[in-house]
Amino acid sequence: MNITQAxxxxxxxxxxxxxxxxxxxxxxxxxxxxxxxxTLGALYEGSLRFNELRRRVDGVSEKMLSQTLHALERDGLVHREAQPTNPPRVDYELTPLGREVAERLLGLIHHLEGRMDDVLAARERYDEMRGGV
Amino acid sequence: MNITQAxxxxxxxxxxxxxxxxxxxxxxxxxxxxxxxxTLGALYEGSLRFNELRRRVDGVSEKMLSQTLHALERDGLVHREAQPTNPPRVDYELTPLGREVAERLLGLIHHLEGRMDDVLAARERYDEMRGGV
Known part of the structure; x- marks a missing residue:
C-alpha cells in the first residue's frame, strides 16, 4: 500500500x-x-489579526500570507476565529499542535540568530576562497 | 547602519x-x-558522498542537491572534503555549527512525524467543511 493513501x-x-x-x-x-x-513564530506570542500578522512577518504579501494561513489551518496548526461583528473580525491563533511545532521551530530560530556571527564569518571565508560568488 | 551591512x-x-x-x-x-x-538531517547520521546523499534525500535532483550543498557550505554548516584520489572522492559532513542546527531541526522533524495522524485528521475535517480543496 502506498504511503500517500494513509x-x-x-x-x-x-x-x-x-x-x-x-x-x-x-x-x-x-x-x-x-x-x-x-507565521508560526509570530503567532506563538498570541493571537493576531490578519493585518497585525502581516506587519509582524515583514515582507510577506497579502496573497502569500493568506495562502500560508490556509495551509497551516488545513494541517491543524492554526485556528481561524471569525467574530460575528460588522465588519467581521478574524483572529488567528496556534492550536495546541501548532504550539508544539512553533516551540521547536523557535528553538531553531533563536539558536540560529545567536550564531549568525559565525555564519557571516564562514560566508566571508568562503567568498574569499572562491573569489566571490 | 543597515543590518545587511553587518x-x-x-x-x-x-x-x-x-x-x-x-x-x-x-x-x-x-x-x-x-x-x-x-540534507542537514541526512548528514546528521554521518558523512556521505554526493550520490549517497542523493539517494537518502529522496526526490532531489543533482542540480538542486549541488546548489543546496553550496549554500550550506557557504553558511558554515556543511564541510566538503575532497580526497586527492583518482577519481576524486568527495565527502560531505556537518560542521559543529551544522550539527547544532541539524539537532534542533531533527527534533522538529521527529515531532512532526509523530503527530502526522493528527495532521491528516485535521486535513480531512478541513476538506469536509470546505467541500474539498
Whole structure:
C-alpha cells in the first residue's frame, strides 16, 4: 500500500519526511517554507489579526500570507476565529499542535540568530576562497 | 547602519529573522528550504558522498542537491572534503555549527512525524467543511 493513501486504519504507519511520497514532507514544507515558519513564530506570542500578522512577518504579501494561513489551518496548526461583528473580525491563533511545532521551530530560530556571527564569518571565508560568488 | 551591512565590528547587532533585511532570514531559508533541511538531517547520521546523499534525500535532483550543498557550505554548516584520489572522492559532513542546527531541526522533524495522524485528521475535517480543496 502506498504511503500517500494513509487513512485512519493505518495510524501505525511510520511517517518519514525523507521519503518523497510521505505526506509529512508536505507538512514540513508548510512549517518551514519561506513564510510558514515566520507565521508560526509570530503567532506563538498570541493571537493576531490578519493585518497585525502581516506587519509582524515583514515582507510577506497579502496573497502569500493568506495562502500560508490556509495551509497551516488545513494541517491543524492554526485556528481561524471569525467574530460575528460588522465588519467581521478574524483572529488567528496556534492550536495546541501548532504550539508544539512553533516551540521547536523557535528553538531553531533563536539558536540560529545567536550564531549568525559565525555564519557571516564562514560566508566571508568562503567568498574569499572562491573569489566571490 | 543597515543590518545587511553587518561586519565583524557589529557582532553585538541583534539578528532577527522577522526583519526582511536581516541576513539570518536567508540562512533560515537555507536550513529549512525544500532540500536544505533534509540534507542537514541526512548528514546528521554521518558523512556521505554526493550520490549517497542523493539517494537518502529522496526526490532531489543533482542540480538542486549541488546548489543546496553550496549554500550550506557557504553558511558554515556543511564541510566538503575532497580526497586527492583518482577519481576524486568527495565527502560531505556537518560542521559543529551544522550539527547544532541539524539537532534542533531533527527534533522538529521527529515531532512532526509523530503527530502526522493528527495532521491528516485535521486535513480531512478541513476538506469536509470546505467541500474539498
Amino acid at each position: 487513512s485512519e486504519e493505518d495510524h501505525a504507519l511510520p511517517f518519514n519526511v525523507f521519503a518523497k511520497a510521505c505526506p509529512s514532507r508536505g507538512t514540513l514544507e508548510h512549517i518551514t517554507g519561506r513564510w510558514g515558519g515566520l | 561586519s565583524e565590528e557589529d557582532h553585538a547587532l541583534p539578528f532577527n529573522v522577522f526583519a526582511k533585511a536581516c541576513p539570518s532570514r536567508g540562512t533560515l531559508e537555507h536550513i529549512t528550504g525544500r532540500w536544505g533541511g533534509l
